[in-house]
Amino acid sequence: MKLAPEKIEQIEVDCLLDVIYQRLGYDFRDYSPDSLRRRLNFLVEQERVDSIAELIPRVIHDELFASRLINSLLVNVTDMFRDPAFYKSFVDNVFPILKTFSFFKVWSAGCSTGEEAFSLAILLHEHGLLERARIYATDLSPQVIRKAKEGLFSADKIEQYTQGYRQAGGQRELSDYFFSCYDCAKLEERIKKHITFACHNLVSDSVFTEVEVIICRNVLIYFDRSLKRKVVSLFTSGLHPGGVLCLGSQESLNGLYDDESYEPISVTNRIYKRTHSIAQVASIYH
Ligand SMILES: C[S@@+](CC[C@H](N)C(=O)[O-])C[C@H]1O[C@@H](n2cnc3c(N)ncnc32)[C@H](O)[C@@H]1O
Incomplete structure (x- = not known):
């Protein structure tokens, strides 16, 4: 069965979020899909891998990467007197x-x-x-x-x-x-x-x-x-x-x-x- 690239990417994101939840206890499954995809694609570039799926084994086995990933998904940007x-x-x-x-x-x-x-x-x-x-x-x-x-x-x-x-x-x-x-x-x-x-x-x-x-x-x-x-x-x-x-x-x-x-x-x-x-x-x- 041929699937559109966006559909495949969505499957990869869903699998990754399940792994993050099971491995690290953070539940991003109900976060905004667009914002998650943007951040994950940025990480794909930064980590020089070819797909979101390739991040999955790293979440399981690489603690330092897992911590970088969580920081990136949480978006901790803030300022005093922001707005x-x-x-x-x-x-x-x-x-x-x-x-x-x-x-x-x-x-x-x-x-x-x-x-x-x-x-x-x-x-x-x-x-x-x-x-x-x-x-x-x-x-x-x-x-x-x-x-x-x-x-x-x-x-x-x-x-x-x-x-x-x-x-x-x-x-x-x-x-x-x-x-x-x-x-x-x-x-x-x-x-x-x-x-x-x-x-x-x-x-x-x-x-x-x-x-x-x-x-x-x-x-x-x-x-x-x-x-x-x-x-x-x-x-x-x-x-x-x-x-x-x-x-x-x-x-x-x-x-x-x-x-x-x-x-x-x-x-x-x-x-x-x-x-x-x-x-x-x-x-x-x-
Ligand atoms: C962009 S910062 C906003 C900081 C501050 N409220 C401001 O406006 O400057 C978003 C914060 O929400 C936190 N956050 C994300 N998901 C959360 C959750 N499920 N429960 C509590 N905090 C969460 C993140 O860790 C991050 O520090």
């Missing part, structure tokens, strides 16, 4: 809500090396809200969580991040929050101590605690539609009624939730408020 317009909108629209709480919890899901949580903590500090906050920052990859816990950057990165910090509404010097450590800059403990980093898998783990804010930017774009729906439902179960879900400009809630669960706070930055369902209102008042 400053999002932070600006968060400060303008969500901080007034947070000011009404004496204590609140924020979950940064898919936090990579922690830059999103650090940025948010700095802005909360500048608005007198950090003392009331506990930020949980989680990622599937133990490697990025280890790095996040250090809060260590090359000194020139801080300079690069300064423009985003200003555009996000930062009021001081970004360098005020870091101390020099040889040729690196380390985030000060007074900011870092409000963040708890942990490994958490959005595909298979449950919600660990109820929170007032969930930020999950540049993560769902790598999932297929059914997995996006599953993760949004996980968020909905972990979000306090009246709480805020932030997906960032690259993602949208369209079609991923039942229409009554959320109302938009910022349409462009995809910031949503979880509405109270009738059942929730009844449980609050009884």
Whole structure:
């Protein structure tokens, strides 16, 4: 039977994902096929092999390659104050809500090396809200969580991040929050101590605690539609009624939730408020 090259490639991708799951425990089977194929074809070139199928034995027998492959599929790219317009909108629209709480919890899901949580903590500090906050920052990859816990950057990165910090509404010097450590800059403990980093898998783990804010930017774009729906439902179960879900400009809630669960706070930055369902209102008042 003759099969089209795309069909053959899809078979190879499916076999590879099964092997990754069985050998390494990472489940990419419901990630976006287009994005997976792009990354795998890039690896095929980089590793100088002829097909995705040739990566299969290497996943089984070559630990260093397996770790490179996982890093490449997870896409850990991040920055402090990435997309400053999002932070600006968060400060303008969500901080007034947070000011009404004496204590609140924020979950940064898919936090990579922690830059999103650090940025948010700095802005909360500048608005007198950090003392009331506990930020949980989680990622599937133990490697990025280890790095996040250090809060260590090359000194020139801080300079690069300064423009985003200003555009996000930062009021001081970004360098005020870091101390020099040889040729690196380390985030000060007074900011870092409000963040708890942990490994958490959005595909298979449950919600660990109820929170007032969930930020999950540049993560769902790598999932297929059914997995996006599953993760949004996980968020909905972990979000306090009246709480805020932030997906960032690259993602949208369209079609991923039942229409009554959320109302938009910022349409462009995809910031949503979880509405109270009738059942929730009844449980609050009884
Ligand atoms: C592109 S980064 C986004 C980082 C940050 N949120 C930002 O916008 O800068 C995507 C992150 O999602 C994480 N990720 C991918 N699949 C995940 C899963 N199933 N559970 C938790 N994190 C996951 C990756 O490890 C990666 O660090």
